[in-house]
Amino acid sequence: MKQCLNFINGEWCSSKSNNFIDVVNPANGEVLGEVIQSTKEDVDEAVKAAKEAQKSWRLVPAAERAEVLYKVGYLLKERKESLAQILTKEMGKVIDEARGEVQEAIDMAFYMAGEGRRLFGDTVPSELQNKFAMSIRVPIGVAGLITPWNFPIAIISWKSLPALVTGNAVVWKPAPETPMIAEEFMKIYEEAGLPKGLMNLVNGSGPEVGNAIVEHPDIDLISFTGSNNVGKIINERAGSLLKRTSLEMGGKNAIIVLDDADIDLAVDSILWSAFGTTGQRCTACSRVIVHENVKEQLENQLIERTQQLKIGDGLDPSVDVGPVIHGKSLERIHEYVKLGIEEGAKLLTGGEILKDKELGKGYYYAPTLFTDVSTNMRIAKEEIFGPVVSIIPVKSFEEAIKVNNDVEYGLSSSIFTGDVNRVFTAMRDLDTGIVYINAGTTGAEIHLPFGGTKGTGNGHRDSGVASLDVFTDWKAVYVDYSGQLQRAQIDNN
Numbered sequence: 001m002k003q004c005l006n007f008i009n010g011e012w013c014s015s016k017s018n019n020f021i022d023v024v025n026p027a028n029g030e031v032l033g034e035v036i037q038s039t040k041e042d043v044d045e046a047v048k049a050a051k052e053a054q055k056s057w058r059l060v061p062a063a064e065r066a067e068v069l070y071k072v073g074y075l076l077k078e079r080k081e082s083l084a085q086i087l088t089k090e091m092g093k094v095i096d097e098a099r100g101e102v103q104e105a106i107d108m109a110f111y112m113a114g115e116g117r118r119l120f121g122d123t124v125p126s127e128l129q130n131k132f133a134m135s136i137r138v139p140i141g142v143a144g145l146i147t148p149w150n151f152p153i154a155i156i157s158w159k160s161l162p163a164l165v166t167g168n169a170v171v172w173k174p175a176p177e178t179p180m181i182a183e184e185f186m187k188i189y190e191e192a193g194l195p196k197g198l199m200n201l202v203n204g205s206g207p208e209v210g211n212a213i214v215e216h217p218d219i220d221l222i223s224f225t226g227s228n229n230v231g232k233i234i235n236e237r238a239g240s241l242l243k244r245t246s247l248e249m250g251g252k253n254a255i256i257v258l259d260d261a262d263i264d265l266a267v268d269s270i271l272w273s274a275f276g277t278t279g280q281r282c283t284a285c286s287r288v289i290v291h292e293n294v295k296e297q298l299e300n301q302l303i304e305r306t307q308q309l310k311i312g313d314g315l316d317p318s319v320d321v322g323p324v325i326h327g328k329s330l331e332r333i334h335e336y337v338k339l340g341i342e343e344g345a346k347l348l349t350g351g352e353i354l355k356d357k358e359l360g361k362g363y364y365y366a367p368t369l370f371t372d373v374s375t376n377m378r379i380a381k382e383e384i385f386g387p388v389v390s391i392i393p394v395k396s397f398e399e400a401i402k403v404n405n406d407v408e409y410g411l412s413s414s415i416f417t418g419d420v421n422r423v424f425t426a427m428r429d430l431d432t433g434i435v436y437i438n439a440g441t442t443g444a445e446i447h448l449p450f451g452g453t454k455g456t457g458n459g460h461r462d463s464g465v466a467s468l469d470v471f472t473d474w475k476a477v478y479v480d481y482s483g484q485l486q487r488a489q490i491d492n493n
């Protein structure tokens, strides 16, 4: 049986725990292998190796560090298809989307490699004569990265590539559901020639490994993507130790459809953003805010098209919607659907766990549409992380903006309209980190900042140039070449 191990200080190794957890294909329940459950001692070893390796890595010129990233990019490119196959088997997303996810990692590798020749600082005039002032970026030290199963290669690329090119070392805990793709990514770093100890992989489920990373005195910053509940705990614990935290948490993203919208385009976009990745994206559309004048037309088209979606194993290229990650998730989604019905929302289609001969032992949920949802219902407020959409009717553009903003989260939002004035107003007033005009809520590109407002994050951003701010500190440097004592802020005349 395939065993997924840890990678610490350049070696593949097991853990003293000797406990393994099954890795399951959500499309058919088949056990693909097992992953080691690590302990605090494994984290200690990984941190020790990272701290030691970082001492010399920080002195390597950034352009030379970037050479490793270019190699990572080429290796990812070469193995795109096999990585996508593993991703689909382990996580369930349909194969085209898996290829798209690997592409994000490829793009991120080349983009961040470019930073090796940029990493710009600033120079500014000093207040004083014959004095030079500048600010430069410096690495922070050891970064603890905790990543989820829904984008198991893209998200670690958003975090580890900027961490490494800026001169940090990494201790990484991937999600226990997706250790096989994590292993492949780790092997690519190894083959690309990353010096030992700079990137360490510690597997595990439950809080033990995560806590050990968050609380370790030699881990200087934590970058986490995952649930809101866990993010809050990390923020408290790491915050009390004065560590930097970059947190990327949930979403309750909406697509607004106004009465001048291109309805066909809106329908295509809603289906893709709501049911792509079986609704298991932080950016997934789980609310549709529709003007009452076009509500019926939109609903009719959505019902028809939703019922045509083909559900099944993502390895079959004709499948539109794959399984959800596991049985627990299936139950949680179904609880929300039952709750929606109790709360008085009208079920238009879906609302059931799918179990027939063809789908076998997989974890499948029927793509679900609710309408006449009001903003105080829990299905309109809480992140479901599955293929469930709540349609909320509104009477005006202003009300649509208000409803969009009236949730705990603020990751992504979208508006369909042909009115340029509304486009710019929406751009300004939609309170999310990502805004789309005439496009769905998913599909963020890696060279732009990824993250959100309110309950979604804590002000930091993944990917894009903004991610450099997570992994570097600013250092202000003054060079006085006057040869005499010059006292700033004091009148020297």
Ligand code: UN1
Residues within 6 Å of the ligand: 104, 150, 151, 225, 280, 281, 282, 283, 284, 441, 442, 443, 444, 445
């Ligand atoms: C996530 O769901 O955590 O914008 C990441 C998107 C993808 C990334 C999603 N590029 O939908």
